[in-house]
Amino acid sequence: MIAIINYGLGNLTSIQNMCRRLGLEAVITDDPQIISDASKLILPGVGHFKRGMENLHRSGLKPLLDDLVLEKKKPILGICLGAQLMTKHSQEGDVDGLGWVDASTVRFDQSKDNSMKVPHMGWSEIAITSQNPLWSDLPAEPRFYFVHTYHFLFSEQEEVSATCYHSYDFACAFKKNNIYGTQFHPEKSHKFGMRILENFNKL
């Protein structure tokens, strides 16, 4: 069973809707027991980084998640803000994140291209930079829906699993051990996203 972690922000219903369509058992929950019992975790999120961390702290779920993810190695998929929260720090609100991966979250650098529109919004093709089970059997020319103003910045490139281009190349997905993150929204990306959620469920 997949636990979609409810910390008061984000696209929870959409993820559950797609899981239901795929016949995957998924519950939206903030119950520590259900989260502990789940075989997989999804950390969703749409919104402000600072608000996201505040909500995680306030919910009391942070120590539990640290234990399940870092010690018990339960597979977890962060989506959009949920993935950004896994980094060490974000420029959005200048606050520290969960620090599970060796990256920070930074704003798109509009000084690099005057005509660059931010947020980066819409469908983009991704370039897979390192293989992992999430990418298996993806349909050709995989494209995903993005909507974000901030992106991951990794110090260790081997944790980056895909990049995307918006005026410049940026890391759009990562994998570190049992920890997966995507900047894009699989739950809103038709057959491409369905494949990723199915692959995640099979881990």
Added chain:
Amino acid sequence: MGRIRIIPVLLLDKGGLYKTVNFKNPIYIGDPINSVKIFNEKEADELLLLDYRASIEKRGPNFAKIAEIAGEAFMPMAYGGGIRTLDEAKQVFDSGFEKVVLNSILFDDLSLVQKIGATYGAQAVVGCIDFKQNLFGGKRVYGLSGSKKSSYTPLQWAKKLEDSGVGEIMINSIEKDGTWGGYSLDVISEVSHSVKIPVIACGGAGSSDDLKAAVKAGASAVAAGSLFVFQKKGMGVLISFPSALQIRI
């Protein structure tokens, strides 16, 4: 350039979908759930659902209906119509929508943009600008489904909406709505080149060339109603969406 983001616009009223001409004379299109399922199969980029009579009839969103519609959609969804408070916006997001579209309320309460943006992020708020041109060529923005004239030009209002914190601006020509005659490219160009946020062109698309022309004029995305719900101008209902090949530029 890469892919153009193409957004079918679906007009919701009393549980059914309709299409208007110049914001008038609604023609019944069909059941929203069926239409959304077809757009899933055709892998539409994004859908925009507007309960276009809500504000003028002083109604809030039909939460049960829109949640049912979003539950069938595996693509990004935006909803507009009758949202007047943060709590109403929250209910829309909780039903599975990524974005809310604000229009009439913004003439009374621009601060709603910040309130929603603080929780859901600026990218979740689309400011919709409906405009008309008068006999002398002057352009003015209208609220309440084109029935209430404001003193703003589209450019002035776009700047104001950008300052208020919307993540995206949709610019919709009332005169072009449902006409298949092409977008108002001059306004789209003027607005897109004056703001730093994405602009969605809407109103008048009749062919894939029109979509490309709007992107050339500066639009970041293109929206259309008739083009995706009718076979041709004046002909019957046919839900369609261009393939990836047709829309590359």
